[in-house]
Amino acid sequence: MQQTLQPTTVRRRSGVRRQDTSAVWRYIALFVLAFVTLAPIFVMFATSLKTPVEIQSRIPRWIFTPTFSNYQEVIVQYRMIPFLISSLVIGLGSTVLTLLTAGMAAFALARMRFAGRGIFAQTTLIIRMIPPAVIAVAVIGFWISWGIGDVVEGVRFSLPNRLGRGDILDGSQLGLMLFYTALNLPFSVWLLFGFIQQIPVELEEAAIVDGANIMEVLFKIIFPLMGAGFAVSAIFTFRIAWNEFILALFLTSRFTKTLPVFASEFIRDDGVLWGQMMAVGSLIAIPPLIITFFAARQIIQGMTAGAVKG
Amino acid sequence: MRTRRFVPYLFLLPAASILLLGLMVPLYNSIVLSFYDWNFGQPWSDKVYLGGENFRRLVSDPVVWRSVRTTFVFGFWVVLFEMTIGVGLALLLEKPVRGASVFRTVFVLPLMIAPIVVGLIWRYLLDARNGVINYYLNSVGEAIPILQNLGFQTQEWLSDPSLAMVSIVVSDVWQWTPFIFMIVLAGLQGLPASIMEASYIDGANWRQMTWFVKLPMLRNILLIALLMRIIDVFRALEVIYIMTNGGPGSVTRVLSLHLFQTAFTSQDLGYAATIAVLLSVILIVFSVILMIFNNPLSDRTA
Numbered sequence: 282m283q284q285t286l287q288p289t290t291v292r293r294r295s296g297v298r299r300q301d302t303s304a305v306w307r308y309i310a311l312f313v314l315a316f317v318t319l320a321p322i323f324v325m326f327a328t329s330l331k332t333p334v335e336i337q338s339r340i341p342r343w344i345f346t347p348t349f350s351n352y353q354e355v356i357v358q359y360r361m362i363p364f365l366i367s368s369l370v371i372g373l374g375s376t377v378l379t380l381l382t383a384g385m386a387a388f389a390l391a392r393m394r395f396a397g398r399g400i401f402a403q404t405t406l407i408i409r410m411i412p413p414a415v416i417a418v419a420v421i422g423f424w425i426s427w428g429i430g431d432v433v434e435g436v437r438f439s440l441p442n443r444l445g446r447g448d449i450l451d452g453s454q455l456g457l458m459l460f461y462t463a464l465n466l467p468f469s470v471w472l473l474f475g476f477i478q479q480i481p482v483e484l485e486e487a488a489i490v491d492g493a494n495i496m497e498v499l500f501k502i503i504f505p506l507m508g509a510g511f512a513v514s515a516i517f518t519f520r521i522a523w524n525e526f527i528l529a530l531f532l533t534s535r536f537t538k539t540l541p542v543f544a545s546e547f548i549r550d551d552g553v554l555w556g557q558m559m560a561v562g563s564l565i566a567i568p569p570l571i572i573t574f575f576a577a578r579q580i581i582q583g584m585t586a587g588a589v590k591g
Numbered sequence: 592m593r594t595r596r597f598v599p600y601l602f603l604l605p606a607a608s609i610l611l612l613g614l615m616v617p618l619y620n621s622i623v624l625s626f627y628d629w630n631f632g633q634p635w636s637d638k639v640y641l642g643g644e645n646f647r648r649l650v651s652d653p654v655v656w657r658s659v660r661t662t663f664v665f666g667f668w669v670v671l672f673e674m675t676i677g678v679g680l681a682l683l684l685e686k687p688v689r690g691a692s693v694f695r696t697v698f699v700l701p702l703m704i705a706p707i708v709v710g711l712i713w714r715y716l717l718d719a720r721n722g723v724i725n726y727y728l729n730s731v732g733e734a735i736p737i738l739q740n741l742g743f744q745t746q747e748w749l750s751d752p753s754l755a756m757v758s759i760v761v762s763d764v765w766q767w768t769p770f771i772f773m774i775v776l777a778g779l780q781g782l783p784a785s786i787m788e789a790s791y792i793d794g795a796n797w798r799q800m801t802w803f804v805k806l807p808m809l810r811n812i813l814l815i816a817l818l819m820r821i822i823d824v825f826r827a828l829e830v831i832y833i834m835t836n837g838g839p840g841s842v843t844r845v846l847s848l849h850l851f852q853t854a855f856t857s858q859d860l861g862y863a864a865t866i867a868v869l870l871s872v873i874l875i876v877f878s879v880i881l882m883i884f885n886n887p888l889s890d891r892t893a
Binding site: 304314315319322325338386389393398412413414416417459524526527530531541548555572573578 | 702708774878
């Protein structure tokens with residue numbers, strides 16, 4: 282013990298001195314990187330607060346009087362609120378559906394042995410990378426071939442199930458929730474699987490002995506202990522559902538489009554309506570940015586879970 | 592845990608049905624559709640059965656293979672830059688610094704922003720007339736005229752065929768380098784301290800530690816990160832759709848964008864489904880390779 286301790290103390294001492302000079306460089310590198318990372322995002326928010334004249338000016342101004350006229354315009358003139366609600370409904374709906382179904386599947390995979398377990402596990406891993414574009418092409422095929430959905434404006438579908446004028450929930454939104462949940466399930470199942478494995482099995486055994494059934498074990502013992510896992514899984518599901526564009530473009534109706542689809546419509550043949558587009562872009566970016574400020578650690582945990590064994 | 596035999600299936604049922612309806616059925620439908628000639632707007636009954644005609648067309652379609660090549664070229668450059676910068680940074684910043692959590696938050700931001708928003712940000716920054724990047728390039732060029740020959744002047748970033756690829760690579764590197772950085776950093780911090788100490792005692796310097804100890808030990812993680820990026824390059828199309836829409840000409844038309852345009856713009860759904868099958872096969876092959884290196888089932892139940 283004495284012998285191994287000595288070299289490390291020496292190393293630590295010399296390391297400190299070296300760190301003094303190299304720490305400066307490290308901070309310079311970090312600040313440059315932080316600037317490169319933040320500047321583009323800042324430009325978007327700044328542009329969204331400028332007038333058309335300021336945006337069209339060749340000289341970028343960093344100091345200007347901010348105006349909310351772009352936001353006012355997209356909300357009042359372009360009637361954004363229903364699309365914001367549509368985005369929220371789809372995002373939150375997919376998240377809840379993913380947590381519930383992935384949680385149950387992960388519990389079965391982690392705690393039970395049964396025929397077909399390996400096949401289910403491997404299938405999820407093999408099909409998890411099917412991209413939204415592939416789903417979009419196929420969905421249009423089978424929705425039409427099965428007679429579901431009427432063709433609206435050539436490419437947009439919705440079931441005639443409109444809840445009043447607001448179209449808060451229609452077939453296209455339920456469809457999107459299904460696809461976003463499916464796109465996220467494999468990742469979430471494996472993430473939650475890892476979390477359940479860390480819960481001592483004795484807890485469940487004790488509950489069973491006390492007369493709890495398997496549903497009570499899952500909902501009263503396991504799920505309450507999985508807050509951290511659910512948080513990571515929810516962040517990633519919401520991120521996909523909130524940000525996704527291709528499937529939403531194909532599947533939502535004129536009334537139920539999500540914010541990314543709405544934003545893309547400011548690219549016109551005769552140019553881009555930058556002010557309005559940056560305003561909608563900022564609104565799309567705000568929820569993920571807020572989530573990042575509160576849960577950066579969990580996000581990194583989720584991102585590295587796929588590559589680094591934790 | 593002892594339960595009735597049907598219980599595990601009951602627990603898997605919701606997830607399995609969603610996967611079936613949301614992923615497997617669409618995949619199956621793509622395969623079915625790829626045997627037909629069918630366009631948007633036509634009733635489904637007007638479809639024409641072609642047998643393998645779509646696949647024969649695919650194999651000899653230079654446009655498709657050019658887009659596959661474009662995807663690989665794009666993938667090569669983004670992976671090269673992202674891996675180099677990401678790994679370099681992780682090695683540089685391996686030791687904990689004060690304020691690490693603030694920097695960590697900053698670096699996660701680009702990964703959370705919608706691809707469509709990333710696309711519009713970079714389209715604006717690189718805009719030839721109003722773009723911030725051109726303005727500062729120009730200013731530097733005017734201040735130091737000699738640099739003008741080195742490109743410090745107004746550039747048509749998104750409409751010049753030789754620069755469009757550079758532009759989409761830049762936006763991707765901006766968004767995804769932090770991903771590599773974080774994965775490698777987590778890997779570095781997970782390396783056993785005893786080995787690091789042992790090689791230090793043996794007199795290894797920083798360069799030797801990096802090349803002969805750390806990077807070899809991280810080989811698996813680097814491979815997984817690389818595969819994940821390649822898979823993502825094949826899946827994603829939103830940023831490119833917004834920035835260049837594949838142009839000028841077809842310089843930046845990657846395979847997934849070509850699929851999207853065949854379905855959405857040309858409305859040739861039968862052939863689009865054929866391209867979708869090709870894209871799915873490519874992605875399933877990569878997924879299987881990824882599964883071999885990184886199988887959660889075998890890792891954690893061991």
